[in-house]
Each structure stands twice: as C-alpha cells, then as structure tokens.
Amino acid sequence: MPGGAPPGSVPGAAQSAGRNAVLIGFLCNAVWGATSALFILVHHLGASPWEIAAERALWSAPCAALFVLLAGQAAEVRRILRSPRTVALLALSALAIGSGWVVYVWAVDNGRNIESSLGYFISPLLNMAAGWVLFRERIDGFGAAAVVLAVIGVGVQALALGHPPFLALFLAATFWTYSLVRRQVAVSAVAGLLVETCLLSVPAAGLQAWLVWSGQAGFGHSLALSLVLPLVGPATAAPLAIYAWTARRLPFSVLGFLQFVSPSMGFLVGLAVGERLSLTGLVSFLFIWAGAGVFTLGAWRAGRRIQPDPRAA
Numbered sequence: 001m002p003g004g005a006p007p008g009s010v011p012g013a014a015q016s017a018g019r020n021a022v023l024i025g026f027l028c029n030a031v032w033g034a035t036s037a038l039f040i041l042v043h044h045l046g047a048s049p050w051e052i053a054a055e056r057a058l059w060s061a062p063c064a065a066l067f068v069l070l071a072g073q074a075a076e077v078r079r080i081l082r083s084p085r086t087v088a089l090l091a092l093s094a095l096a097i098g099s100g101w102v103v104y105v106w107a108v109d110n111g112r113n114i115e116s117s118l119g120y121f122i123s124p125l126l127n128m129a130a131g132w133v134l135f136r137e138r139i140d141g142f143g144a145a146a147v148v149l150a151v152i153g154v155g156v157q158a159l160a161l162g163h164p165p166f167l168a169l170f171l172a173a174t175f176w177t178y179s180l181v182r183r184q185v186a187v188s189a190v191a192g193l194l195v196e197t198c199l200l201s202v203p204a205a206g207l208q209a210w211l212v213w214s215g216q217a218g219f220g221h222s223l224a225l226s227l228v229l230p231l232v233g234p235a236t237a238a239p240l241a242i243y244a245w246t247a248r249r250l251p252f253s254v255l256g257f258l259q260f261v262s263p264s265m266g267f268l269v270g271l272a273v274g275e276r277l278s279l280t281g282l283v284s285f286l287f288i289w290a291g292a293g294v295f296t297l298g299a300w301r302a303g304r305r306i307q308p309d310p311r312a313a
Helices: 009-044 049-071 072-080 084-109 113-135 141-161 164-185 189-213 222-248 252-258 261-272 277-303
Strands: none
Touching: 009 049, 009 113, 009 222, 009 252, 009 261, 049 072, 049 084, 049 189, 049 222, 072 084, 072 189, 084 113, 084 141, 084 164, 084 189, 084 252, 113 164, 113 261, 113 277, 141 164, 141 277, 189 222
16 A cells, blocks of 8 residues: 555564563563562661651652653543542552552561562462452353462462461452452553552651651661662552553463562562572462463463554554
C-alpha cells in the first residue's frame, strides 16, 4: 500500500518491543526482589525496621509524584481526590500494602528473608484460588494442580518451622488484599500509587517524628545512613511504576512467569546473607517452585490465546 510500512517491518518492530518489555520486566522484578539487600544494608548502618518502613513511605511519595508528572496524569489524581469512595478504597489498599511493607522489612532485618519470600511465591497462587472461590472464576487443571502443590508446600513449611508459616501467609494475604482492592478502583497504577503513598506518609511522618523525639532515629546522625536511607523510596516506587508499564505490553503468560522473579531474588539474598535452609524447608520450596512452574505453564497455554493490547505498544 502506498506510503505504508515495508512488509514485515511492523511485526519485526513489535517483536523487538516485546523482547525489550520482557527484559525490562525481568530486570524490574529482579531489582524489586533485591531491595531486601538494601533494607539489610540500612539496618546495619543504624536504621531500625520501624524507621526503614517510615522512610520507605515518605520517600516513595515524591517519587510517585514525579512519575505522575512524567506520565501526564495530574488531572487523574485531581479526579481521584474529588471522589470520596475512590479515596476510601485507596486508603484500604494503602493500609494493606503498608502493613505488608512493615512486616516484610521487619522479617528481612531479623534474618527471615527466605521465609518471607515464600509469601510472595504463594501470592499469585492465592490470587487464583481466591478468584475461584470469591468470584467464581474458572480454574483449569493446571491452576488446580498449582494450588494443590502450593498447599502441600505450605504444609511442609509448617513442619519445618514447627508451626504454620504465619509470616509468609500474612505477606501473601496483604498483597492479595491489595490486589483485590485495586481491582475495584478504576485508576491507573501510577496515579493510585501517588494517592496511596501520600496517605501512608501521614502515619509515617508521625512515626518518624516519634523516633526522632525518642532518640531512636538514625537519619541525620550518620552521614552514610542519611545518604543511603532515602533510596528505599525509589527502590519501592520505581519497580511498581515500571511493572505497570510492562503489564500493558506483555501477555498474561509472561507476566505470570515474571511474578516469581522477585521472590526468587529475595530467596537468593537470604541464602547470600547466611540464612539457614533446612532439608524440610528445601522440600517445601521445591513444592512451591513446582506449583509456580505449573502455574506458568498454564498461563503460557492461556496466553497463546490472549494478545496484549496493541494500543499500548
């Protein structure tokens, strides 16, 4: 057709864009999982888990504001603030993700990185099971097998710990609650993140003020800590924004695989810092990884019939 692209050029460009999105998504999730190493570093420099959690919320807000400006979504933020129902739902999602942040930072700083990574391994499987129970979403044989393997893995982990893996289950539940609430809110990921982090900044500022008043704050007393601690904000907000970008450009099958990159990195960080993994614990993770593999295979088969939105490319 006159003036059109040469034959094959558009598919080639789309294929290249797809590869770039996969690479960016993989790196994003890898960095996301490796942030536990950053939390360990700032803890060794003198920050308590409470201060890390507070600074994480405080420094995430300006990062999210920058992303909103770059994306040209300031008008959407104003529309959100004019809707009390939307603000209330985002306050609920902020409570869910904020409580998960606090517990995760505490777990990492107390040598329970491997156990906490289990929560994020089972979170996608929990989402699928909850969708089947609560929303009557159809679950195929691959999904059922993945859930069964995950349940066995959690049971074996309970044997390894001597009690149910409350930490992992809490983290999985908070992330599932966050995902569930955000499904009910018709806002973009970046605009919603800005409102959530601004809401979290209020109690975070109060907590940081109390830490300063009681002499427990490390920020401002150590040059190294004062330089490194603000990085927890970009390390939190940037992967969320980048993940939202890749989610619009990749099929569900690839996104399903990428969901397991982040907890894998957290698991490796735990091993790198010397956390103990018993044989029973390893068997537990083998069941979880098997469930993740079945989940990914099922998503790949479904993804062959699901194409990403071409308008997002």
